[in-house]
Amino acid sequence: MRDIMTISRRKMLTIIGGGTILAATGVSTLFATTRRPGKALAPWExxxxxxxxxxxxxxxxxxxxxxxxxxxxxxxxxxxDTVTLYRDTERELPHTDPYQRQLTIGLGCFLELMAIAASQTGHAVELDLYPQGEDGPVAICRFREGATPDPLFAHVMDRRxxxxxxxxxxxxxAMIEQLSPLADIRTEPDDVAKIRDLTWQAWLTEMQTERTLMESVELMRFGKAEINANPDGIDLGGPFLEALMLAGMLSREAQADPASTGFKEGVRLYEEMLFATPxxxxxxxxxxxxxxxxEAGRRWLRLNLTTTSLGLSLHPVSQALQEFDEMRPHYEKAHAMLAPAGHTVQMLGRLGFGPQxxxxxxxxxxxxxING
Structure with a gap:
């Protein structure tokens, strides 16, 4: 649920000077309208x-x-009437998530969304977590009739x-009150300022540590063809990004080089995004x-759907919660700032009003x- 240098149309316009790169590379309207990775987005449809x-x-x-x-x-x-869930061990993040904590939270999101969707056909889902220990299935999920439809389902297709x-x-x-059963909402200005600085310093640490940076770079998908071929990882697509690729301004090599102009511009834009957080x-x-x-993943999914229902935006910024050596000072600071004594901070997210x-x-x- 982390991201890295995802660049929007608005941000891209600041880089390309209102269209010069598009003109220089001969990017046509036809090109722009054919950059949607339809195959990779088909599961939504x-x-x-x-x-x-x-x-x-x-x-x-x-x-x-x-x-x-x-x-x-x-x-x-x-x-x-059963779904047996496994964690795909070929999809690990060994450097930024060495204990698979974040991946497990993602599996919790999956289980909760499955249960919410099942409720729409009147099915309750009974979960038996780790019935054989950590080396076996994550959960055995038994579908039983008799559930009431969950109203949060109405927001599944708009969740981002x-x-x-x-x-x-x-x-x-009033919105904070609605969200408070699902998360601790921090809005006090001094508190927000400290968390902003924490998220920024933690993000820099991930970017400035070679092995964690390269873990992200290796998962980047550049352009429509790569995204359609491998619809996971960090997608860098759309007409504006692909115009930069054509112009040689955006490449895997540049994203791996902290001295490159493209990398530095990405850092500036990410800082701008992180600090625009109320x-x-x-x-x-x-x-x-x-x-x-x-359980944290299940609550995060419900939080994400609830924020969607309220017209709010949510974005995980959990770098400070990562458990590799260079991140330890930020991890300890995050727990001192955000958790009751002895508790673990599982998720930290930006909250506010953002674009679709x-x-x-x-x-x-x-x-x-894998079977069935």
Whole structure:
């Protein structure tokens, strides 16, 4: 649920000077209108198209937020009325998520979205977490009839992680009250300023540590063809970004080189985004077991849907919660600032009013099914 230098149309205009790069590279209207990675976005359009209740619920579950868009879920449908969920061990983030904590939170988001979608066909989902320990399935999920439809489902297709500057408009007290069962909402100016600085310093640490930077760079998908071929990781697409690629201003090599102009501009834009944040949402758990991490993911998904229902934007900025050595000072500071004694901060997110974001690419459901 982290991101790196995702550049919007508004940001891109600051780089290309109102169109000079588009003109210099001969980018036509036809080019601009054909840059949508339709194959990678097809799962959003296909959601709900399955008739079998488990498959229908899963067609929505694969749209869940997850770290670096790794989509670390595999499901077995060989047992009737049951979904057995596994973590795909080939989709790990060994440098930024060495203990798979963030990936496990992503699996919690998946499980909650599956349960919400299942409720629409009158099915409750009973979860048996880690029935064989951590080396076995993450959860055995049994579908039972008798559920009441969850009203949050109405916002599933509009849910996003908005990685843009937010307006200075404060989050109204009434909205904070609605969100407070799901997260600790921080709005006090001094508190917000300290968290902004923490998120910025932590992001710089990730970018300035070679192995964690390269973990992100290796997961970047440059342009429509790469995104369609591998609809996971960090998608860098659309006509403006692809115009920069054509002009040689955006490349994998440049993103791996902190001395490059493109890298430095990305840092400036990311700083602008991080500091345009009027509030933060914090989620903690008393412990840090796998069950705690799954529960944090379930709550994060509900928080994301609730913010969507209120017209608010939410964006995870959890770099300070990563557990690699160079991040330790920020990790300790985050826990001192944000968690009750002994608790673990599981998620930290920017909160405010931002623009509508585009959906993220997804692998088709059939690629996530290993049996059935």
């Amino acid at each position: 296909a959601a709900g198209g399955e008739s079998e209740p488990r498959r229908r619920a899963l067609s929505f579950a694969i749209l869940a937020p997850n770290p670096h868009n790794r989509q670390p879920w595999l499901v077995d449908l060989s047992e009737a 992680s908005c990685k843009e500057p937010y307006s200075a408009e404060p989050v109204p007290a 509030a933060y949402a914090v989620q903690t758990t008393p412990g840090n077991s796998r069950a705690d991490q799954i 974001a585009n959906p993220s690419p997804r692998w088709p459901l059939e690629t996530r099914i």
